[in-house]
Amino acid sequence: MVRIFFLFLLSFGSAFADSGFTFETLPVQNGGRLKPYDTFARESLMLLHGSAKYKKEDAEGESDKPRQAANVIATIILVPQMWEDAPFIRVDHLGLKSAMDLPKDRKYFKPSELTRNPRLGVLLGELNTKRAAKEKLNPFDQAAQRLESQLVLFHELQNGGLRVAPNTDKNSTTWLSLAELTDVQKEAYFNALKTYTTTFTGNGEQATRIAESNEAAEIFALKAQENNPEQYPPVQQLSIEAHYNSLAPFQWAWIFYATAVVLMFLSSLFQNRWFYVVSWASVVVAFAMHTYGFALRVYITHRPPVSNMYETVVWVAWGVVVFTTIFSIVKKKRYILLAGAMVATIAMIVADRAPLILDGSLQPLEPVLRSNLWLIIHVMTISLSYAAFFLALGISNVALFHVVRGYSPDSSLIKDYVDTCYKTLQVGVVLLAAGTILGGVWADYSWGRFWGWDPKETWALIALLGYLALLHGRLAGLVKNFGMLAGSIIAFNLVMMAWYGVNFVLGAGLHSYGFGAGGIEYVAAFVGLEFLYVFFAFVINLLRA
């Protein structure tokens, strides 16, 4: 059944045109798994340059056409000396720049000026001392660590450190690097690399050059495979990943969600039903892309895609659309689609446009996260509850907009919003309670502790208590209509803390595999704007009364 599903997916996938370069699908062993060269190049350029593409800028700030990662990395391997003096390594941390005496107004630096920096040795020495003492790294150390990995990667690319062929020793799973290949294999690789790079710059007909490049790549693949055919993956497997990279399904998803939001605005502006119908069509396309992207990630990694921040953001957005559909069918109200499409757009843009904060690369799992049914169920349940709360936040935002426009919180329009909001919160509370408990079941099953006051689980509990207080307050009559709308927006901060804050701000506890850094200013801006908005609506409503 699953097989048939994936076969269907593959046929669907091949309908989209791929770049068609065999070289880009050649396997590279890196970061604990085999990935197509294309993925390796994208991740490498992201680390080195902080971007998926590279634009060469000259002194006047004039820039070339942006070049793809696969192309850039190939030329680094082929002619490393050309890149020694190219200012393309991104360093952001101001403290690190001043510690290294680098100009603060520059973003990009030459590898040569970084490696020859007289203070680099001392900095990395201090970093090592800290790592040896197993102390927690502060943002400065993390920036130094990032610079270290950038320089190590550049050095590896320069010196043929790319692992491209299985080990001839059948017992070793460590692949051989370019430098360790036989002369015949080396020649074949560099031939493939050269013909590949000339497809971007060379003369002659493009189609012939691509065919030539593909043939050279296939010749190398055959020679590399000879080392140990069992460890060489079938072409199909890695081309799916290359397809995932080039299609960027999540980008299409947010574009179509955003289109739906615009159409919904037009719908309410012109009071035209057709805009609503077309808006739904746009959401359906977006949701199909969203789901397809998910399916591809599951196929590539052989695991459910909920193991890091990036993946949960994408999953929550997916949940929002599911709840939007269900509530739209049950309540038959248009504003639900507007609210749902709005928050789904925000979540998907955040996931897609902030690669330095939310790492979307496909990473192997920590041992404790592997092959565990409970883990999958508990994370998916908790994230789905976040989706319900997120949708409630969207609905409350739309409702407050009407309050600002002049509707009384006791009007039937606002009452209906409050009712939908309340029900959405109920769904969220049941899912969060169940998910938190399932987290306990997982913890008990995995390390014998049902509840250990770990910050991640504790904050999930705090969010649950916050929403429970809101729902009980409503029952007690303490919370009126406006209070429900304001409460569902403010209580979402608890979800933000449990979801983002524990991993990115507190940075303590057992869920360390999801830790990250950055983005706090954006999150703070979002929280601040929401508070201001609630306060503004409150004052307007108060003055009117």
Added chain:
Amino acid sequence: MTFLYLGEVIKSKVVKPLASLKFAVVVISAIAVIVAWGTIIEAKYLDAKIAQETVYHSWFAYFVFALFATNLIAVIVDRYPWKNHHIGFISAHIGILVLLLGSLLTRYYGVDGSLSVPIGGTSSQVMVSETDILVYTSLNGESFRKIYEAPANFWSHPVSAEKPLKIPLATKDLLITDFVPYALVDNKVMESSDANDGSALRFQISNDRFAQSNWLVSKGNRSEEISMGPARVILNMGDYKYTSGNALVLTPMDAEKVHYDVYSERLKGKINSGTAEAGAHFNLGWMNLEFRLLKYHQHGRSEIKFVPREQSSPETISALKFIYNGKEGWIGLNSTVRLFGDSEMYVVAYGNRRISLDFDVALKNFEVGRYQGTMRASSYQSVVRVPGVDKDITISMNQPLEYRGFTFYQASFQEDEMGKPVTSVFSVNYDPGRWLKYLGSILIVFGSIHLFYRRWKRARVKNG
């Protein structure tokens, strides 16, 4: 009649206010604030224990949880006599009570510790997070008698120079005057003028992929050795005899020089020998390793210092400052100190409590799977034997062993300097409250779904 009346009064004057929704909202909010504070404390010190001791298991947290339980009991009593439509409501609220009760049982009667077993060895000692102070005494220096044993919880019972913990010994008191929760152990080796002290040397072993430096300090003039993966380095004070394996034997000669002999397992004997002084280096002949003698004292002594840190790290331990007989000293977690009274000797031990299982766990084998081409562990598993089970048992991540009421989970492992695993660490657990927690969980989830479903349905009937 009076009973009925009394019941009514209790219901209206006691149960009603305790069961009120407003009270519930206040209590729920208070719990949220308290536990949020706990997570901030944990993040500040990077230590789960301090948050547990000072927040989650503090008297005020327990007080608020007690109010919470009172509120829950009151609402359940308040709804009496119960009707069918109360099923969801009662189930969800009783579920929370059952869950809390289960947690209490676990807290007071459960065991949650760790068991380290060396590969090829056995162990029955489970270490738990509680700490104790023990004092033993001896008159002749041979037979020891325990004279003091008490839990050492300095989070809830802080000590200071003004308010020390007094431990009465024969003639004078032992005073614990300070508690440093996070200290780095700084082991300084210094030249000693006492000719009774043994030798001390610091060396480095390295090749192009690996470098490691260590001290070897002879205690009480006895030989000392250190195992570094496939080889051992021995400081020979005259009583060492080579038998087998790769070994480097260093024998002090005078104030400047040591004599060295290199033995090889593969070549079955001595492959190199000579003399070296501080700064000298030579090739060891195994794995392209080079030996460098960094420092050498013919007579040396190690002094342990505790450097307080702001935060916890895997390298920090807690330490106690004590005063006895007018002299100050420090004692680190899981170590002992000798004190001398007028005619008697004391051994003071400060460490994690150990619980002895009444059976041994033997570790036959341990395997680590790595992600291809890296040293990142992808999985690890232990093969163990326990008495009465006549076959090998595999314990791995997510595949625990249940045996005589205890559950053994694969928690982590320890490696030697070469990255070879040497010890497997299990988390050991006995949980009498488990079934209550599961029962409570089921009741909560079932109850809240039932509760919300019924409200939705009722709202529909009303509207439609």
